[in-house]
Amino acid sequence: MSRADVLAEVMDALPDGVEGLADADALTDQVLQHGPVVALATPASATTLSNGERYTSTDITDAEQSALTIARDGYGQDLVVIDAAAAALAVDAYQAGTGLQLSDSQQAVLGRLLGDGHAVEAVIGVAGAGKTTIMAAARSAWESRGLVIVGAATAAVAAMGLAAESGTASSTIASWLQRIAGGAGLDGIDVLVVDEGAIVDDRRLPLC
Incomplete structure (x- = not known):
């Protein structure tokens, strides 16, 4: 957020x-000096703005x-x-x-995805790069070996889209977190695909 955003929150x-x-x-x-605030590097595109500074918490x-x-600890786990x-x-x-x-x-x-065995993998690409196709092919390969x-x-509509496009049975992140909090965790599930992970609340990602 910018200083103007912090001012509005105050x-x-x-x-x-x-x-x-x-x-x-x-x-x-x-607040900026004593609160739980972390100053971020100012992008070059914002250096000419009067409120170009950016902060997070x-x-x-x-x-x-x-x-x-979590991702680093999961390298090479043969999963x-x-x-x-x-x-x-x-x-x-x-x-x-x-x-x-x-x-x-x-x-x-x-x-x-199929051979490295890391606990966490990120598939990064622009829209139309074929990420959904990759995940559909990976799902087919995993399921051929009996994996779930x-x-x-982030939303029910997006979950329905993920299910329709990749063939992967999907629910909202909120429902998965509720299941995890209830103690069931991810028992019986071998791979959890998080769609559009870049827009998921950072505070939720480590819980998935």
Whole structure:
């Protein structure tokens, strides 16, 4: 958020208001100096703006660090690994069944998903890059070995879209977190696909 966003939050938090903008500015300075605030590097595109500074909160940075630690600790755990021959056979069957031809880059991502065995993987690409196709092919390969694949999305409509496009039974992130909090966790589930992970609240990601 920008300084202007922090100022707005300060104003909203004061039911009786302030005497003037100078007082609001002074309170904002105190929040930025003493509150749970972390200053972010100012992007070059914002250096010419009067309120170009950007901030986040310590709970966000703590959550991001937790997510990174979980991902790093999960490197090379040999989870949901499919041997190369079986993976190639499953991918060939997927291409024959759908009439799609995966690109070299898509095949490389699939090789990593199916063969590297990391606990956490990120598939990053612009819209239209074929991420959904990659996940559909991966689901087909995993399910060919008896693994259970499910999806999670930020909203019910997005979950329905993920299910329709990739063939992965999906629910909202909120419903998965409710299940986890209830003690069931992810028992019986081998792979959880989080759709559009970049827009998920950072404080929720380490819980998934």
